[in-house]
Amino acid sequence: MxxxxxxxxxxxxxxxxSTVSYVMSGRRPISADTRKRxxxxxxxxxxxxxxxxxxxxxxxxxxxxxxxxFGTAGDxxxxxxxxxxxxxxxxxxxxxxxxxxxxxxxxxLTRLAGRSLCDAIVLMNIAAADxxxxxxxxxxxPVILIGIPDDPQGLPCVDLDYPEAxxxxxxxxxxxGHDRVVVLGWSAxxxxxxxxxxxxxxxxxxxxxxxxxxxHLAVSPVEVSREGARAAVAEALRIGGPRPAxxxxxxxxxxxxxQALTERGVLPGRDVTVVGLCTDAVAMTTVPPxxxxxxxxRDVSARAMQILFRHLERGREGPAGGVELVAPxxxxxxxxxxxx
Amino acid sequence: MxxxxxxxxxxxxxxxxSTVSYVMSGRRPISADTRKRxxxxxxxxxxxxxxxxxxxxxxxxxxxxxxxxFGTAGDxxxxxxxxxxxxxxxxxxxxxxxxxxxxxxxxxLTRLAGRSLCDAIVLMNIAAADxxxxxxxxxxxPVILIGIPDDPQGLPCVDLDYPEAxxxxxxxxxxxGHDRVVVLGWSAxxxxxxxxxxxxxxxxxxxxxxxxxxxHLAVSPVEVSREGARAAVAEALRIGGPRPAxxxxxxxxxxxxxQALTERGVLPGRDVTVVGLCTDAVAMTTVPPxxxxxxxxRDVSARAMQILFRHLERGREGPAGGVELVAPxxxxxxxxxxxx
DNA sequence: TTGTAGGCGTTATCAT
DNA sequence: ATGATAACGCCTACAA
Numbered sequence: 001m002x003x004x005x006x007x008x009x010x011x012x013x014x015x016x017x018s019t020v021s022y023v024m025s026g027r028r029p030i031s032a033d034t035r036k037r038x039x040x041x042x043x044x045x046x047x048x049x050x051x052x053x054x055x056x057x058x059x060x061x062x063x064x065x066x067x068x069x070f071g072t073a074g075d076x077x078x079x080x081x082x083x084x085x086x087x088x089x090x091x092x093x094x095x096x097x098x099x100x101x102x103x104x105x106x107x108x109l110t111r112l113a114g115r116s117l118c119d120a121i122v123l124m125n126i127a128a129a130d131x132x133x134x135x136x137x138x139x140x141x142p143v144i145l146i147g148i149p150d151d152p153q154g155l156p157c158v159d160l161d162y163p164e165a166x167x168x169x170x171x172x173x174x175x176x177g178h179d180r181v182v183v184l185g186w187s188a189x190x191x192x193x194x195x196x197x198x199x200x201x202x203x204x205x206x207x208x209x210x211x212x213x214x215x216h217l218a219v220s221p222v223e224v225s226r227e228g229a230r231a232a233v234a235e236a237l238r239i240g241g242p243r244p245a246x247x248x249x250x251x252x253x254x255x256x257x258x259q260a261l262t263e264r265g266v267l268p269g270r271d272v273t274v275v276g277l278c279t280d281a282v283a284m285t286t287v288p289p290x291x292x293x294x295x296x297x298r299d300v301s302a303r304a305m306q307i308l309f310r311h312l313e314r315g316r317e318g319p320a321g322g323v324e325l326v327a328p329x330x331x332x333x334x335x336x337x338x339x340x
Numbered sequence: 341m342x343x344x345x346x347x348x349x350x351x352x353x354x355x356x357x358s359t360v361s362y363v364m365s366g367r368r369p370i371s372a373d374t375r376k377r378x379x380x381x382x383x384x385x386x387x388x389x390x391x392x393x394x395x396x397x398x399x400x401x402x403x404x405x406x407x408x409x410f411g412t413a414g415d416x417x418x419x420x421x422x423x424x425x426x427x428x429x430x431x432x433x434x435x436x437x438x439x440x441x442x443x444x445x446x447x448x449l450t451r452l453a454g455r456s457l458c459d460a461i462v463l464m465n466i467a468a469a470d471x472x473x474x475x476x477x478x479x480x481x482p483v484i485l486i487g488i489p490d491d492p493q494g495l496p497c498v499d500l501d502y503p504e505a506x507x508x509x510x511x512x513x514x515x516x517g518h519d520r521v522v523v524l525g526w527s528a529x530x531x532x533x534x535x536x537x538x539x540x541x542x543x544x545x546x547x548x549x550x551x552x553x554x555x556h557l558a559v560s561p562v563e564v565s566r567e568g569a570r571a572a573v574a575e576a577l578r579i580g581g582p583r584p585a586x587x588x589x590x591x592x593x594x595x596x597x598x599q600a601l602t603e604r605g606v607l608p609g610r611d612v613t614v615v616g617l618c619t620d621a622v623a624m625t626t627v628p629p630x631x632x633x634x635x636x637x638r639d640v641s642a643r644a645m646q647i648l649f650r651h652l653e654r655g656r657e658g659p660a661g662g663v664e665l666v667a668p669x670x671x672x673x674x675x676x677x678x679x680x
Numbered sequence: 681t682t683g684t685a686g687g688c689g690t691t692a693t694c695a696t
Numbered sequence: 697a698t699g700a701t702a703a704c705g706c707c708t709a710c711a712a
Contacts, residue, residue: 003454003480005705016683021707028708031681048454052395053705056688061392063438070424080420084410087441096457099406099439101427114343114388116689117436140343226627259627287566287599345689356699361691368692371697393689396704456705 004045013041024049055116063098064090064308065118065141067108069125070101078251079124081279081297082146086122089305095119106135113139120308122146126157128196144308146300148196154321156311158304161325162197163204165293168330169247169275170208172291176273177339178245181209182236184257185220186250187228201249201277222253229256230263237266243337244272251278251295258286258335268335280331288334299326344385353381364389395456403438404430404648405458405481407448409465410441418591419464421619421637422486426462429645435459446475453479460648462486466497468536484648486640488536494661496651498644501665502537503544505633508670509587509615510548512631516613517679518585521549522576524597525560526590527568541589541617562593569596570603577606583677584612591618591635598626598675608675620671628674639666 006020013020015034022028023038030038041047055061066086068079087097098118100108102125109132112118123136126147136143137153145157173181183205185191186198202218209216217239222232232253236246246261248254254276261268268274269288276283276292283292303326311320346360353360355374362368363378370378381387395401406426408419427437438458440448442465449472452458463476466487476483477493485497513521523545525531526538542558549556557579562572572593576586586601588594594616601608608614609628616623616632623632643666651660 003456006707007705017706018684018708019682022682025707029681034682046450046454048451050396050705051455051457052392052401053688054707055392056390056396056690057705057707059688059707066439070427076420076424077417080416083423083439084416084441087410087439091441091444097439098403099423099427099437101424101431104431110386111388114386115391116343117391226625263627285566287603347689357690358692358700359698362698365691369697374698390689393704394691396688396706397690397692399691399704 003050004047006047006049008045009038009041009047012045013037059116061116061119062095063118064095064305065098065100065112065121067100067102067112067121067123071103078279078295078297082124082301085298085301086305089302089309093305093309106132109135109139109143113141120144120312122304122308126196128194128199130194142308142311144304144311146304148200148323150196152321152323156307156321156324158300158307158324158326159197160295160300161327162200164325165249165277165295165328166201166204166247167208168293168328169249169277170205170212170214172275172330172332172336173245173247173273174212174214175339176245176337178214178243178273178337180215180217180241181205181245181247182217182219182240183247183249184222184232184236184253185218186222187224187253188221190250191221205247205249222250222257224250224253224256226256226260229253229260233257233260233264233266237264237272240272245337246272246274247277248274249277251276251282254278254282254290254292255286258288258290262287269337272335273337274335275330277328283331283333291331291333291336293328293330296326296328343390344387346387346389348385349378349381349387352385353377399456401456401459402435403458404435404645405438405440405452405461407440407442407452407461407463411443418619418635418637422464422641425638425641426645429642429649433645433649446472449475449479449483453481460484460652462644462648466536468534468539482648482651484644484651486644488540488663490536492661492663496647496661496664498640498647498664498666499537500635500640501667502540504665505589505617505635505668506541506544506587507548508633508668509589509617510545510552510554512615512670512672512676513585513587513613514552514554515679516585516677518554518583518613518677520555520557520581521545521585521587522557522559522580523587523589524562524572524576524593525558526562527564527593528561530590531561545587545589562590562597564590564593564596566596566600569593569600573597573600573604573606577604577612580612583680585677586612586614587617588614589617591616591622594618594622594630594632595626598628598630602627609677612675613677614675615670617668623671623673631671631673631676633668633670636666636668 009020010017090097121143124146128150148157148159219235248257276290283290349360350357430437461483464486466485468490488497488499559575616630623630
């Protein structure tokens with residue numbers, strides 16, 4: 001069963017091809033009668049427009065390219081909510097998502113744009129100095145970044161407000177009556193890659209601690225594994241004083257750290273305060289559930305898609321760059337010590 | 341900077357458009373000299389063919405549609421290795437992946453095929469009686485299933501060999517000297533959805549136990565959560581006898597079960613044998629690392645893509661259906677009791 | 681309100 | 697070995 005074309009629809013409805021096109025697009029007034037006949041023909045033949053032909057003629061593909069960091073980055077687990085949300089938002093605007101993995105680097109970008117595979121590109125996992133940015137900035141199709149580089153080069157960016165996350169975390173520790181906070185850092189790989197949030201979080205944590213008059217200490221890097229967490233926890237407890245407070249900004253390290261503490265008989269919520277930076281879903285899986293600042297991947301993604309489509313509808317005039325920050329939320333669970 | 345077309349390349353190289361096309365496709369002998377000139381022009385203009393135009397003219401999109409079960413299914417965590425592998429295999433064959441979420445149900449399928457958005461479709465998360473199958477079987481584009489329905493309707497399927505996984509698990513329990521095995525089942529939602537592997541695993545487990553002369557008991561359903569695992573573990577220990585052996589086929593429940601046992605002071609590997617059905621990656625994260633039968637999502641996906649491209653190259657003659665099973669692998673870690 | 685016709689950028693069939 | 701030249705299916709001025 002070969003697919004029907006708009007020509008078949010036109011013949012069946014006794015109108016011209018262009019009328020069929022205008023009925024579908026609504027870009028021209030059509031009499032109720034014709035519209036009904038055309039629609040009937042469309043339904044009867046279950047006509048659907050050919051995507052390639054439409055893209056060729058209209059210069060719009062109705063596709064959003066999504067470049068995801070498989071292989072490269074560490075924390076792939078956290079990817080799914082991003083992908084899911086992006087796909088959902090795209091469909092809501094009658095677009096599809098073309099998924100491209102990051103290991104092609106800059107080539108993925110040039111291919112997406114060069115072959116006119118999509119109308120816009122979402123770039124994830126942005127490094128502080130990301131080699132893809134110059135290419136993205138010069139690209140024929142609009143690009144939006146999830147993550148914030150040192151120099152966005154006029155590209156719109158969306159990300160969690162990591163400085164605010166740091167402030168919330170420190171505030172929680174202060175509220176629990178600690179006079180010292182130990183920040184367990186990210187993995188060596190993440191640091192080496194130059195993930196921009198590392199610096200953003202750490203600087204804000206130092207400042208917030210200073211402002212609150214509590215001592216700030218750091219253990220870094222922290223490998224994301226049982227052993228890595230054990231080592232980091234040992235060091236943290238060594239320098240953390242008699243009533244330690246631990247901040248764990250690396251989302252995937254949070255469960256390991258809680259586990260490593262428990263193993264040592266240092267119970268989070270009884271002997272030590274732990275504040276993790278992770279999704280609520282992850283926070284609820286630890287024993288005991290960890291006090292967390294949420295990373296809100298869904299909000300971040302939705303915001304990005306919203307900006308992207310707004311830009312697309314506006315006919316692309318003026319690359320409306322700008323940094324958009326999504327507010328994190330702190331939820332006190334069972335790993336915050338009661339203030340003395 | 342508008343994109344260049346093959347016409348621009350042709351002019352620059354002083355040849356006709358068709359020659360440019362043939363240089364790119366290699367479907368016609370070209371003299372070394374012309375080829376060089378054309379290639380130089382292509383490089384100079386960084387020419388890339390327009391995907392829509394190519395699809396329109398050649399009837400091939402170089403895109404694979406991937407329908408993934410976001411939202412619907414429970415175990416979305418296990419999705420990433422599938423998606424990653426599928427994307428990788430697609431790129432290796434110069435194809436891209438269009439990601440479509442499952443919540444549109446059958447509409448996603450008809451859209452992908454009807455608009456000629458892709459050359460082939462990968463359908464995941466197949467239910468025993470899947471409403472999409474009739475549509476898939478009648479589709480204009482080839483469809484491959486990851487998962488095995490009761491009636492594949494001539495569609496090719498690939499999945500883990502769940503019966504073999506059950507046999508491996510039971511064999512491990514038998515080797516550890518147990519005379520009784522408790523199978524913790526899947527979640528109520530997974531059962532209700534009619535996930536086909538549920539039955540496949542359970543039947544084989546019953547048979548293998550009978551064949552080995554060990555008693556088979558079941559706890560089902562098991563909710564995937566701390567509380568669900570606690571309840572299931574309580575029941576399992578109640579009926580499991582003095583030296584219990586637990587089989588946990590629901591991949592995402594494995595960590596919860598290990599944790600629930602540990603909480604009760606019933607240590608896996610010391611007081612109880614636990615065999616999980618999950619990826620090696622998950623098995624290594626539990627404390628202690630759990631003896632597991634691997635689910636091999638990468639092998640399953642790679643096999644599916646291999647079949648798909650073989651079929652695509654063969655010009656689609658004869659819908660080469662057939663069920664392909666990927667062999668699981670048992671790895672003994674620290675939760676198998678020593679035989680008495 | 682509707683029809684006509686040219687063009688979007690490739691591929692592939694004729695010719696030469 | 698290479699060049700014209702029809703499709704491919706849709707969109708959108710331009711006409712009527």
